[in-house]
Amino acid sequence: MKVAVLGGGAFGTALAVSLAANGPVTLWARNAGAWRDRTCPKLEGVTLPGRVTLTGDVAEALTADTLLFALPMQSLAGLLDGLPEGLEGKALVACCKGIDLTRLTGPAAILAERAPAAMPAILTGPSFAADIARGLPTALTLACADEAMGKALQQALSTPALRLYRSRDVIGAELGGALKNVVAIACGACIGAGLGDSARAALMTRGFAEMTRLAVHLGAEPETLAGLSGLGDLTLTCTSDLSRNYRFGLALGRGEAFDAGTTVEGAATAQAAEALGRRDGIPLPICGTVSRLTEGTLTVPEAMDQLLARPLKEE
Numbered sequence: 001m002k003v004a005v006l007g008g009g010a011f012g013t014a015l016a017v018s019l020a021a022n023g024p025v026t027l028w029a030r031n032a033g034a035w036r037d038r039t040c041p042k043l044e045g046v047t048l049p050g051r052v053t054l055t056g057d058v059a060e061a062l063t064a065d066t067l068l069f070a071l072p073m074q075s076l077a078g079l080l081d082g083l084p085e086g087l088e089g090k091a092l093v094a095c096c097k098g099i100d101l102t103r104l105t106g107p108a109a110i111l112a113e114r115a116p117a118a119m120p121a122i123l124t125g126p127s128f129a130a131d132i133a134r135g136l137p138t139a140l141t142l143a144c145a146d147e148a149m150g151k152a153l154q155q156a157l158s159t160p161a162l163r164l165y166r167s168r169d170v171i172g173a174e175l176g177g178a179l180k181n182v183v184a185i186a187c188g189a190c191i192g193a194g195l196g197d198s199a200r201a202a203l204m205t206r207g208f209a210e211m212t213r214l215a216v217h218l219g220a221e222p223e224t225l226a227g228l229s230g231l232g233d234l235t236l237t238c239t240s241d242l243s244r245n246y247r248f249g250l251a252l253g254r255g256e257a258f259d260a261g262t263t264v265e266g267a268a269t270a271q272a273a274e275a276l277g278r279r280d281g282i283p284l285p286i287c288g289t290v291s292r293l294t295e296g297t298l299t300v301p302e303a304m305d306q307l308l309a310r311p312l313k314e315e
């Protein structure tokens with residue numbers, strides 16, 4: 001397979017560096033001209049190996065037969081709209097974690113909308129770009145509804161340090177990765193406000209219940225949520241300062257400003273999840289709370305009071 005990564009931020013760069021262990025990779029970054037010494041502005045300290053061709057010309061990337069889309073969720077549809085015809089015969093792999101606010105779908109449906117004959121796949125799970133780029137051991141989920149395509153992608157995209165597990169549950173894999181970011185914001189806010197590790201454990205557990213409730217309603221297998229793309233990524237993101245979603249929550253909890261240029265997927269995803277819950281009658285109290293926290297209509301103490309004041313129920 002000839003592989004290209006579209007999106008020259010932290011994750012796209014890390015994937016290109018990792019996949020270079022298998023052979024040549026093309027990395028398309030719209031700001032390729034701003035790179036200095038083959039170093040990504042968003043992933044300092046990582047220099048592209050010689051096997052990675054960095055380009056600002058998307059047509060060059062589109063000569064590959066396997067395309068990995070590693071850009072923020074809310075940018076995916078716009079990017080696809082601007083691409084020329086010819087995606088149909090390629091393997092399309094979404095690496096973004098979120099729910100599109102306009103369509104209320106994940107990335108696979110957006111890829112399918114743009115290229116109906118293609119079989120979209122998702123690459124997701126617990127992995128910080130910096131860890132992948134350093135070659136640290138990482139395990140991710142590669143989800144594709146088509147088993148043969150899934151097997152081929154699993155082989156092509158696994159490396160000695162990056163171990164891919166296969167799944168056919170695309171919706172489960174993408175929703176786990178999207179929704180864990182919302183819970184990570186809640187956990188960061190909880191720790192930032194000094195509410196303690198016990199409260200964080202409660203948020204992670206009840207957040208996981210919420211993730212599973214919505215995902216299963218939308219067609220996911222519960223086992224997928226319990227795997228790398230769900231529980232695995234939830235654990236990483238809710239407990240590590242390396243997570244931008246968690247750090248954003250920390251800043252909210254401490255009442256500090258946060259750099260608006262940082263990618264924080266959980267904020268838009270909280271809004272999208274809340275809209276899905278309202279549409280389908282699925283209770284999602286943590287997503288609703290994070291949605292209001294991030295839009296600034298609720299404070300962290302008010303959020304905690306509201307969650308604690310909910311009627312008592314069975315677990």
Ligand SMILES: NC(=O)C1=CN([C@@H]2O[C@H](COP(=O)(O)OP(=O)(O)OC[C@H]3O[C@@H](n4cnc5c(N)ncnc54)[C@H](OP(=O)(O)O)[C@@H]3O)[C@@H](O)[C@H]2O)C=CC1
Nearest residue numbers: 008009010011012031042070071072075096097128129263
């Ligand atoms: N970083 C991580 O550890 C991980 C990230 N992910 C997921 O990967 C996705 C991307 O995140 P990440 O790379 O970290 O984010 P970054 O903020 O590091 O980079 C985003 C990149 O996307 C580019 N971009 C944004 N909009 C467009 C567009 N319309 N067309 C072309 N390029 C665009 C930006 O370009 P420019 O700089 O020019 O604005 C930037 O290079 C997210 O969904 C994230 O959840 C998944 C696992 C790990």
Ligand SMILES: O=C(CO)COP(=O)(O)O
Nearest residue numbers: 125126127128243244245
């Ligand atoms: O998805 C990630 C880890 O798996 C990266 O998390 P952040 O986007 O919060 O940094």
